Amino acid sequence: MSETRSDIRLSGVTKRFVNLVAVDSVDLTVDSGEVMCLLGPSGCGKTTTLRMIAGLESASDGDIMIAGRRVNDLRARERNVAMAFQFYALYPSLTVEENLAYPLHADGLNRSQIAERIAHVSKVLDLQGILKRRPHQLGEGEKQRVAVGRSIVRTPTCFLFDEPLSRLDIQLRQQMRTQIKEVLEQLDKPTVIVTHDQIEALTMADRIAVMRAGRIEQVASPHDLFSRPANLFVAGFIGTPAMNLIDATLVEVAPGADGTPTARLHLLGEDISAQVEPAVLHLAAGSKVTLGVRPRSFELVPPATPDALHATVDLIEPMGAEMLMHLMERGTDLRCVVPHTTRIAVGASAGLRCKQGQLHVFDEQGVLVR
Amino acid sequence: MSNREVRAIGEAGWGRTLGAAVISLVYFFPVLFIILTSFKTRQDALAWPIKFIFTPTLSNFVSVFFRTTVEGGEAEATGFGLYFFNSLFIGGSSVLLALLIGTAAAYAFSRFPLKGNDTYLFMILTTRMMPPIIAIIPIFVLFRIFGLSGTYVGIIALYTAFNLPFSIWMVKSFFDDLDRDIEDAARMDGSSEWKVFRRICLPQVYAGLAATFVFAIILTWNEFVFALLLTGTQTRTVPVQIVRTIGGSMGVDWGLLSALETLFIIPVVLVTFALQNQLLRGVTFGTIRR
Numbered sequence: 252m253s254e255t256r257s258d259i260r261l262s263g264v265t266k267r268f269v270n271l272v273a274v275d276s277v278d279l280t281v282d283s284g285e286v287m288c289l290l291g292p293s294g295c296g297k298t299t300t301l302r303m304i305a306g307l308e309s310a311s312d313g314d315i316m317i318a319g320r321r322v323n324d325l326r327a328r329e330r331n332v333a334m335a336f337q338f339y340a341l342y343p344s345l346t347v348e349e350n351l352a353y354p355l356h357a358d359g360l361n362r363s364q365i366a367e368r369i370a371h372v373s374k375v376l377d378l379q380g381i382l383k384r385r386p387h388q389l390g391e392g393e394k395q396r397v398a399v400g401r402s403i404v405r406t407p408t409c410f411l412f413d414e415p416l417s418r419l420d421i422q423l424r425q426q427m428r429t430q431i432k433e434v435l436e437q438l439d440k441p442t443v444i445v446t447h448d449q450i451e452a453l454t455m456a457d458r459i460a461v462m463r464a465g466r467i468e469q470v471a472s473p474h475d476l477f478s479r480p481a482n483l484f485v486a487g488f489i490g491t492p493a494m495n496l497i498d499a500t501l502v503e504v505a506p507g508a509d510g511t512p513t514a515r516l517h518l519l520g521e522d523i524s525a526q527v528e529p530a531v532l533h534l535a536a537g538s539k540v541t542l543g544v545r546p547r548s549f550e551l552v553p554p555a556t557p558d559a560l561h562a563t564v565d566l567i568e569p570m571g572a573e574m575l576m577h578l579m580e581r582g583t584d585l586r587c588v589v590p591h592t593t594r595i596a597v598g599a600s601a602g603l604r605c606k607q608g609q610l611h612v613f614d615e616q617g618v619l620v621r
Numbered sequence: 622m623s624n625r626e627v628r629a630i631g632e633a634g635w636g637r638t639l640g641a642a643v644i645s646l647v648y649f650f651p652v653l654f655i656i657l658t659s660f661k662t663r664q665d666a667l668a669w670p671i672k673f674i675f676t677p678t679l680s681n682f683v684s685v686f687f688r689t690t691v692e693g694g695e696a697e698a699t700g701f702g703l704y705f706f707n708s709l710f711i712g713g714s715s716v717l718l719a720l721l722i723g724t725a726a727a728y729a730f731s732r733f734p735l736k737g738n739d740t741y742l743f744m745i746l747t748t749r750m751m752p753p754i755i756a757i758i759p760i761f762v763l764f765r766i767f768g769l770s771g772t773y774v775g776i777i778a779l780y781t782a783f784n785l786p787f788s789i790w791m792v793k794s795f796f797d798d799l800d801r802d803i804e805d806a807a808r809m810d811g812s813s814e815w816k817v818f819r820r821i822c823l824p825q826v827y828a829g830l831a832a833t834f835v836f837a838i839i840l841t842w843n844e845f846v847f848a849l850l851l852t853g854t855q856t857r858t859v860p861v862q863i864v865r866t867i868g869g870s871m872g873v874d875w876g877l878l879s880a881l882e883t884l885f886i887i888p889v890v891l892v893t894f895a896l897q898n899q900l901l902r903g904v905t906f907g908t909i910r911r
Contacts, residue, residue, distance in 0.1 A: 307805050327808040334809045340802035344824035357811025401810070 257283045257318045259304060259409055259441045264313035266299050266465075273299045275465035276313065281409070281441040286432075288452035289445045291462035292488070297445045300462070301411050304443060306330045318408045328357070333402035337414040339394045341386040347397050348382040354405045372400045375434060392423045399431060403438065410435070410442040416451055428454055449489055453477070461485050483617035486543045492575055492586050494611075495544045503536045514612075518542065519580050523558045525605060530620045531612050540620070543611035546575065549587040551595065552602040559602035560585065564595055578603065652886070659879035666875040681880035701862065701881075708858040709888065711773065712841040715780035720834060722781070723788025724826075728818055730789065731796035742793075745786045753783060754846060764851055771853025779847060784837045791836070795829035796822065831899030835892060842889055859885050 259281040266274040274296040281287040289297035302308040304315060306327035315322050322330050333354070342350050351372060355365045373379050376396045386394060395415070402410060415431060416424045432455050435442055446452050452459050453473040460470045461484070469481035480486035486494050499518035504527065506512050514527045534540070552559050562578035562585055574593060578585045578601065587603055595601060612620045633641070646653075658666050660677035687696040730742060760779065761770075769775030799822060807821045845860040852858060863881050867873050893900065 305805075305809060307808070327805070328811045328813065330809075332809060334806070336802045336806055338800065338802055340800065340806035342803060342807070342821060344821075353807070354810035401806075 257408055257440055258316075259443065260314070260316040261300070261304070262314050262316075264300070264303060264315060265311050266296070266303060266308060267311040272465055274303070277462075277465075277467055279460055279467065279470065281443055283441055284439045286435055286442045286444065286455060286457045288456035288459045289443060289462055290449060290452040290459050290488075291447065293447060295462040296465040297447075297462050298413060301334075301413055301443060301445045304409075305332055305334050305411055331407045332409055332411060333405065333407040334411040335398045335402045335413065335415055337417060339386070339398040339418075341389075341394060341397055341401070343386050345385070346382065347378060347384055347386075347389070350386070350397060351378075351382075351400055351404050354401060358405055368404055372404045375403075376400045376430070391419055392427065395419060395423075395427055396430075399434065403434060407440070409440050410438065412442070412444040414446055415444060417446075417448070424451075431455065449491070453489075461488060463488075479619065479621065480543070480611065481619050483541060483543075483613050486611065486613070486619075490545060492546045492588065495542075495546065495549070495585055496613075497542045497544070497583060497585075499540050499542050501531070501534055501536060501538045501540050504531050504534065506532060511608075516540075516542065519560060519562075519583060521560060523560065525558065525610050526607055527610060527612055528621055534612075534614065534620060539615050541613040541617065543613060544605045545609065546586040546588040548606050548609035549585070549603045550606055551576075551587065551589055551593065552604050554600045554602050556602040556604065559604040561600060561602055564597050564599050564601060567595075567597060655879045655882050657879075658875055659883040661876050661879075663874065663876055666879075681876040682884070684874075684877055685880050685884065701859075703855070704857050704859050704862045705884070707852070707856055708842065708860075708885075711776055711780065711856070711858060712838055715777045716784055716834060716837045716841055718777070718781045719784035719788045719837060720792075720830060723785055723833075724792050724823075724830065726785075726789045727792035728796055728822065731793050742790070745789055749786050757846070757850065760847075761850060770851055771856055773856055776848065776851055776856060776858075779851065780841050780844065783844075784841060787837060787840075788833055791833045792826065792829060795826040799825055828899040828902035831896045832902075835896055835900055838892060839889055 259279070261277050261279040264274060264277045264279075265272065277296075277300060279287070279300075289300060291297050299308060303310045304317070306322065306325060306329075310323055317330060317332065341347075342353060345353065348369060351369045352365050355368060360368070369382075373382060376399060378393075378396060378400055381389060381393055381397075386397070389397065395418070399412075399415070402412075412431075416427055419427055428451065435455075444452070444455060453476075456473060458470060458472050459476050461468045461476065463484050469476060469485045471479070471481070476485065476489055480489060480494075483496060487496060497518055499516045502515040502517050502522065504512050504514040506529075507526065510529065511526045512529055512532050513524055514531055515522060515524050554561055560580060562580035564576060565579040565584070566577040568575040568577075569591060570588075572591055573588050574591050576587045576589060576595070578587060585603060589595075614620050654671075657673070659681050660679070661672070661675055662678055662680070665672050665675045684699075685701050686699055688699050730738060735741060764770045764775055767775075769778070803825075804817050804821055807817045812820065843860060844858075845864070848858045848861050849864070852861060859881070863878065863885065866878055866881060
């Protein structure tokens with residue numbers, strides 16, 4: 252076990268409360284210098300997972316390893332982990348400076364070393380002007396910066412952030428996102444960020460672990476998560492507007508000339524052909540599948556175009572540079588994003604065709620066929 | 622700009638302010654009457670109708686501390702200084718003791734609950750459900766058996782016990798209202814449980830402790846029945862002495878009685894004023910969320 256090793260490994264980590272499994276056998280590795288986001292809806296167990304890494308909750312089962320050491324039985328203060336809390340948790344009776352100095356006292360640093368560290372952190376996070384203030388005299392953004400500052404002031408083995416930006420307004424949020432990302436890039440430590448905001452996760456994380464009901468659904472880079480969602484939950488959860496998920500039947504699938512198979516699919520009362528992943532060849536003809544198409548993967552084509560879905564425009568939501576169109580066909584709402592210059596009226600009929608290579612096929616169990 | 626516009630939002634007008642002043646004067650009148658009487662001569666004190674304009678005298682205050690015999694001999698100390706000290710010492714130490722034990726107990730009840738925590742808390746509360754006077758005979762017997770009658774230890778222990786349930790309940794509610802994340806943050810920052818309590822939690826409830834202190838000290842300061850029965854000549858408190866002043870061969874000396882009472886209320890007024898900011902924060906604690 253090398254001295255420089257610094258990573259977080261969870262294997263089979265489970266948290267049971269009286270009659271509830273909050274976290275169910277989670278396996279996760281966060282490498283040194285990597286930013287991992289735990290993303291999921293409320294109550295999916297992401298915060299509990301974070302608190303178990305921190306040592307604020309004990310794991311019912313499984314191993315938590317930090318820097319190669321099993322820490323299950325260590326108390327929070329013995330784990331040398333830094334954490335920034337959702338509501339900042341600044342010490343209300345201490346000034347900003349004293350808040351920043353607090354973690355350093357435990358490390359046994361002397362006065363000048365402490366002053367040096369505080370000076371460094373307050374420069375990085377632009378806190379020089381507010382060092383003498385108390386938390387109740389700070390704005391939300393300042394509190395956030397102090398909370399981040401307090402977590403990076405010492406040299407812990409890893410960093411944990413619980414919903415770091417949830418309390419900030421949109422403008423401040425973007426600003427802090429950049430700032431935190433910059434700060435984290437300079438620290439060669441594993442970082443875990445809990446968030447329910449996918450934009451936050453997609454912009455800040457190196458990898459994202461999507462959680463639901465105590466389980467990890469998929470761990471992948473933001474790009475992979477978006478382009479190859481492992482299952483229907485991830486597909487529906489990631490991306491705004493949400494992906495179109497349409498039930499279909501695979502009529503037949505045949506290998507194409509260039510290696511890309513073509514499938515004939517029956518959906519919404521129509522038969523269409525589309526290019527699909529080679530793995531779809533393994534599905535039997537007649538299988539029930541779910542097709543996933545992102546709203547930006549649809550293109551509008553004139554009605555009666557072959558291999559396009561035909562639907563009626565139901566609602567148009569302007570979104571600035573783009574418009575979100577809702578089209579109805581047999582009670583199914585199909586969402587499609589088009590440039591704002593598109594000329595089409597509510598009530599018109601239109602064809603929708605999936606752009607090449609952007610069709611996701613999920614099998615009967617809701618797992619991506621790949 | 623008219624006055625109406627300068628006025629702060631929601632501030633009452635002159636009419637209401639005056640009305641409130643009149644009502645508070647009605648409530649304050651007995652206290653005012655006692656203070657006035659303490660500066661009156663025996664004749665003025667008994668005069669009817671009540672005199673509001675008179676030549677003030679300090680003789681009542683002098684006779685609180687010194688008694689002159691009818692023959693005009695040497696002035697003799699009344700021992701009031703001792704009784705006053707007793708009230709301060711017994712009240713102060715029992716309330717501080719109750720606050721000390723109560724704070725520790727409250728923190729434990731709030732943060733390290735036992736099995737059946739609420740049952741214990743309820744039992745503590747039940748001790749305040751009956752009037753303390755009900756327990757007077759057993760307490761009196763106990764004091765006799767253990768030789769505590771007339772001692773400081775006895776009366777301080779008793780008052781501490783009386784103040785404890787109130788202190789525990791009140792301080793616990795302050796601890797309950799604290800943000801737990803702050804404590805978790807301190808733990809992550811390497812604090813021991815003791816440091817979390819001492820450096821993080823305690824400073825946040827100072828206002829609450831001050832409020833609890835004031836409420837408890839007022840109750841203790843004014844306590845009469847147990848003091849009457851369980852203190853001796855050396856440990857007598859002011860309320861007991863006030864009552865003993867009533868009577869005697871010359872009837873009630875109203876001037877002297879009023880002077881005693883005036884002196885008696887001064888410490889409570891001082892403490893309340895000194896802690897009024899904390900008191901206000903203490904009683905409104907937790908009513909405003911972050």
